[in-house]
Amino acid sequence: MKILVCISNVPDTTTKIKFAEGNTSIDTTGIQWVINPWDELSLTRALELKDDATSGVKSVTVVHVGTASSEPTIRKALAIGADDAIRVNAESSDAWFVAAQIAEVAKKEQFDIIICGIESSDFNGSAVGGMISEFLGIPSVSAVSSLKIENGQPVMTREIDGGKEVVNVQAPFVAIVQKGIAKEPRIAAMRGIMMARTKPVKLMEPLAIEPLTQIIEFEKPTPRAACKYIDADNPAQLIDLLQNEAKVI
Amino acid sequence: MSVLVYTENWEGKFKKLSFELVSYASGVAKMLNTTVTAVSIGKVEDNELKRLGNCGANKIINIINDQLITLDNQAYASVISDISKKENATVIIISNNNTGKAIAPRLSVRLKAGVGSGVSRLPLNINPFTVYKRTYSGNAFAHLVIKSDVKILTLAQNSFDLIETANNASIENLNVSVDGSLVKTSVKDVQKQSGKILLTDADIVVSGGRGMKSPDNWPPLVELATLLGAATACSRPVSDEGWRPHEEHTGQTGKIIAPNLYIAVGISGATQHLAGISSSKFIVAINSDKDAPIFQAAQYGIVGDAMKIIPKLVSAVKEIRK
Numbered sequence: 001m002k003i004l005v006c007i008s009n010v011p012d013t014t015t016k017i018k019f020a021e022g023n024t025s026i027d028t029t030g031i032q033w034v035i036n037p038w039d040e041l042s043l044t045r046a047l048e049l050k051d052d053a054t055s056g057v058k059s060v061t062v063v064h065v066g067t068a069s070s071e072p073t074i075r076k077a078l079a080i081g082a083d084d085a086i087r088v089n090a091e092s093s094d095a096w097f098v099a100a101q102i103a104e105v106a107k108k109e110q111f112d113i114i115i116c117g118i119e120s121s122d123f124n125g126s127a128v129g130g131m132i133s134e135f136l137g138i139p140s141v142s143a144v145s146s147l148k149i150e151n152g153q154p155v156m157t158r159e160i161d162g163g164k165e166v167v168n169v170q171a172p173f174v175a176i177v178q179k180g181i182a183k184e185p186r187i188a189a190m191r192g193i194m195m196a197r198t199k200p201v202k203l204m205e206p207l208a209i210e211p212l213t214q215i216i217e218f219e220k221p222t223p224r225a226a227c228k229y230i231d232a233d234n235p236a237q238l239i240d241l242l243q244n245e246a247k248v249i
Numbered sequence: 250m251s252v253l254v255y256t257e258n259w260e261g262k263f264k265k266l267s268f269e270l271v272s273y274a275s276g277v278a279k280m281l282n283t284t285v286t287a288v289s290i291g292k293v294e295d296n297e298l299k300r301l302g303n304c305g306a307n308k309i310i311n312i313i314n315d316q317l318i319t320l321d322n323q324a325y326a327s328v329i330s331d332i333s334k335k336e337n338a339t340v341i342i343i344s345n346n347n348t349g350k351a352i353a354p355r356l357s358v359r360l361k362a363g364v365g366s367g368v369s370r371l372p373l374n375i376n377p378f379t380v381y382k383r384t385y386s387g388n389a390f391a392h393l394v395i396k397s398d399v400k401i402l403t404l405a406q407n408s409f410d411l412i413e414t415a416n417n418a419s420i421e422n423l424n425v426s427v428d429g430s431l432v433k434t435s436v437k438d439v440q441k442q443s444g445k446i447l448l449t450d451a452d453i454v455v456s457g458g459r460g461m462k463s464p465d466n467w468p469p470l471v472e473l474a475t476l477l478g479a480a481t482a483c484s485r486p487v488s489d490e491g492w493r494p495h496e497e498h499t500g501q502t503g504k505i506i507a508p509n510l511y512i513a514v515g516i517s518g519a520t521q522h523l524a525g526i527s528s529s530k531f532i533v534a535i536n537s538d539k540d541a542p543i544f545q546a547a548q549y550g551i552v553g554d555a556m557k558i559i560p561k562l563v564s565a566v567k568e569i570r571k
């Protein structure tokens with residue numbers, strides 16, 4: 001079985017977001033780029049499956065749509081343990097564009113399982129995984145918190161409102177994963193970092209596709225009123241304020 | 250032209266979020282000078298369906314089909330896209346919950362429709378069609394132009410007020426044929442929590458962090474939550490340690506919630522935690538460190554020892570509930 005893990009490149013989660021060019025873009029000066037937290041966990045789970053000889057997983061490939069500037073993110077994924085990588089050489093303009101490119105890669109290379117994170121921490125779109133599956137006409141299972149392969153059959157657990165469902169599906173399929181899929185992201189060891197340098201990164205030119213959406217402006221969240229402090233000796237006053245001022249209890 | 254809204258049901262019942270969706274759809278339809286069609290899949294009584302009309306649906310399409318009993322993303326997307334074509338829908342509205350996130354992107358490809366995900370306000374403009382959406386995990390909001398003829402919006406929970414007026418919507422029971430070859434998933438087992446207020450539905454949430462020190466200190470916090478009719482939540486280290494169940498973990502890598510009131514007890518307020526709660530209408534911080542970042546996000550704060558403060562809050566709530 002071959003697994004494809006989709007990797008997005010995002011600002012470190014503690015980044016203070018600043019805008020540039022009249023609030024039409026993000027100021028990228030000083031930003032540390034990391035693998036999207038969900039994608040790091042997807043990759044970890046894919047590698048765990050490959051480590052388990054009974055799973056039948058033979059290879060883990062990562063795919064990224066981005067320019068040469070995201071090369072370090074790809075090398076990091078290789079250092080963590082991916083066998084090889086594919087980079088589609090284009091600015092990732094919107095979910096539609098990215099999903100169409102990855103679907104094209106998947107058509108050419110034929111994977112059994114495609115794993116995507118539930119969202120990227122920058123665009124918060126939750127769309128790429130589902131779009132890839134529809135472009136390919138294959139099933140998708142979303143909100144997946146566990147992915148196993150039992151006797152050659154993929155078995156997933158997905159979160160539903162107020163519970164969980166165990167779902168079976170035939171490969172090929174797209175798993176859109178969230179919390180629980182792996183406990184801790186795997187970290188690159190020195191050996192992995194050395195090996196990553198020689199692992200293959202295939203470069204592909206993008207299909208000509210028009211994005212369907214475009215961000216024309218950013219704004220900061222509406223500022224909140226300053227905190228009103230209540231004396232620790234009189235917490236009852238908090239209840240009074242919540243009841244009579246905020247009117248939320 | 251019309252606005253189509255997909256309203257999920259839970260064992261034949263709708264939730265507040267379903268009514269928010271229809272109210273929102275009705276707001277969008279007014280901007281576009283058109284009508285709202287609500288689509289429901291599964292067995293729902295007419296009385297319950299009619300409630301969608303009271304929030305502004307002009308027409309309700311009710312679909313019952315044995316192949317649609319459990320959620321199969323591909324089959325659901327195919328059914329909803331067929332109906333939206335039939336209804337000539339130019340805007341499709343779905344919740345930004347697990348189900349919405351599962352279906353919206355598939356619909357997008359079927360209809361070549363751009364997606365605005367996690368919108369929390371009515372469109373800013375209809376020409377060009379511009380929506381207001383959360384980005385950078387709540388650290389920024391974007392004005393997103395959707396250029397395609399058909400647009401899909403997923404609405405953030407608890408971001409839009411209900412509009413309820415008596416209205417007689419027509420109900421159409423529709424037989425759809427589902428291409429069996431599209432149903433490729435099967436559900437083997439279902440585990441449901443029962444009797445608990447779900448974190449994603451709750452108007453009030455009481456949440457504990459590492460400052461609670463030990464799982465043994467939770468009972469007063471749970472009592473406070475019960476008295477307030479609140480759900481309980483926690484920060485990531487708390488669920489990682491196994492002090493509380495994983496379903497309670499809120500934040501960037503856990504649940505993203507937007508209750509009316511979020512009470513953070515012994516939570517420092519790391520960016521990744523705030524990413525999951527910053528859309529709450531009111532945030533209360535209880536923390537022994539006056540410099541904890543959570544106070545910058547909070548409207549009400551108490552600096553002090555949670556172990557002493559929580560029991561006093563419990564008594565105060567009991568007092569007003571007498």
Ligand SMILES: Cc1cc2nc3c(=O)[nH]c(=O)nc-3n(C[C@H](O)[C@H](O)[C@H](O)COP(=O)(O)OP(=O)(O)OC[C@H]3O[C@@H](n4cnc5c(N)ncnc54)[C@H](O)[C@@H]3O)c2cc1C
Nearest residue numbers: 458459460484485500501502515516517521522537538555
């Ligand atoms: C990629 C990534 C994703 C992450 N995702 C999440 C996420 O989704 N959710 C999340 O929560 N975290 C997440 N984190 C972790 C996050 O960075 C913080 O480490 C975490 O939120 C801290 O949890 P806490 O506030 O409970 O603990 P701490 O930061 O240890 O804070 C404990 C607080 O309790 C206070 N305190 C101590 N004793 C008392 C007392 N007696 N009474 C009152 N207050 C007291 C302290 O002053 C302190 O402010 C993520 C981190 C990374 C790197």
